[in-house]
Amino acid sequence: MDENLLGIIKKNTTGILSSLPAGVTMVAAAKTRTPDEVKAVIESGVKILGYNYVQEAESMHEIIGNTVKWHMIGHLQRNKVKKAVRLFDMIETIDSEELALEVNRQCAAMNKIMPVLVEINSGKESNKTGILPEEAEKLILYISGLPYLQVQGLMTMGPRFGKPEKARPYFKTTKSLFDLIKQAGIPNIAMRHLSMGMSNSYKIAIEEGANIIRIGTLLFGGRNS
Numbered sequence: 001m002d003e004n005l006l007g008i009i010k011k012n013t014t015g016i017l018s019s020l021p022a023g024v025t026m027v028a029a030a031k032t033r034t035p036d037e038v039k040a041v042i043e044s045g046v047k048i049l050g051y052n053y054v055q056e057a058e059s060m061h062e063i064i065g066n067t068v069k070w071h072m073i074g075h076l077q078r079n080k081v082k083k084a085v086r087l088f089d090m091i092e093t094i095d096s097e098e099l100a101l102e103v104n105r106q107c108a109a110m111n112k113i114m115p116v117l118v119e120i121n122s123g124k125e126s127n128k129t130g131i132l133p134e135e136a137e138k139l140i141l142y143i144s145g146l147p148y149l150q151v152q153g154l155m156t157m158g159p160r161f162g163k164p165e166k167a168r169p170y171f172k173t174t175k176s177l178f179d180l181i182k183q184a185g186i187p188n189i190a191m192r193h194l195s196m197g198m199s200n201s202y203k204i205a206i207e208e209g210a211n212i213i214r215i216g217t218l219l220f221g222g223r224n225s
C-alpha cells in the first residue's frame with residue numbers, strides 16, 4: 001500500500017474533522033476502499049463507517065470490529081436484513097413499511113433495538129430510493145408502533161453531481177419535514193439526527209441543518225468505477 005496515499009487520506013480526514021462545527025458528525029462513506037484506507041481515516045478520528053452493501057460491511061467488520069460504529073447508508077434489500085441488524089448500529093435508509101417490519105422482525109429475534117433514519121426522496125426522482133416527503137409522517141407513525149425500531153431522524157441524498165447550490169432546496173425540504181415531525185409529538189421516536197450532504201454539498205447541508213454528513217471522495221479521493 002502506498003504510504004504517501006495513506007498520508008493524504010489522513011491529512012484530508014483531519015482537515016475536514018477539524019473544520020466541522022460542534023455537534024456535526026462525519027460518517028466516512030467507505031464503499032470500495034481497502035482496509036488500510038479505512039484504518040487511516042479511523043486513526044485520524046473517524047468514529048462511524050457508512051456502507052452501502054451488507055456484504056462489503058461484513059468483510060470490513062471482520063477486520064475492523066467494533067472500534068467504530070457502523071451505519072447502513074445504502075438501499076437495504078429485505079433478504080439482507082437479518083445480517084444487517086446483526087452488524088449495523090444504525091440503518092439510515094428505511095423507506096417503506098415492509099422494510100421496517102422486516103427489520104422489526106429480525107431485531108425482535110435478537111432482542112436488539114435498532115436506531116433508524118427514514119430516507120427522504122427529497123428530489124422526488126422516480127429512480128431514487130427514499131420515501132416522498134408527503135408520505136414520511138405516515139411511515140414514521142407506523143414505525144413508532146414497532147417496538148424494535150426507534151426513529152431518530154431523517155436522511156436524504158440530494159443530487160450527487162452538479163453545482164453544490166443545486167442541493168440546497170432538497171436539504172431545505174428535508175429540514176422542514178424534520179421540524180414538522182419533531183413538533184408532531186409522535187410517541188417512541190426521538191428526532192435528533194439529520195443526515196444530509198456528501199463531498200460536494202456538505203457545507204451547504206450543514207448550513208441547512210444537517211448534523212450528520214456522509215463523506216467519501218473528499219477523504220479517500222475518487223473511486224475508480
Ligand SMILES: *Cc1c(COP(=O)(O)O)cnc(C)c1O
Nearest residue numbers: 029073198199214215216217218
Ligand atoms: C458514496 C456515498 C456518499 C459519499 O459520497 P461522496 O461524493 O464520495 O462523498 C454519501 N452517501 C451515500 C449514501 C453514498 O452512497
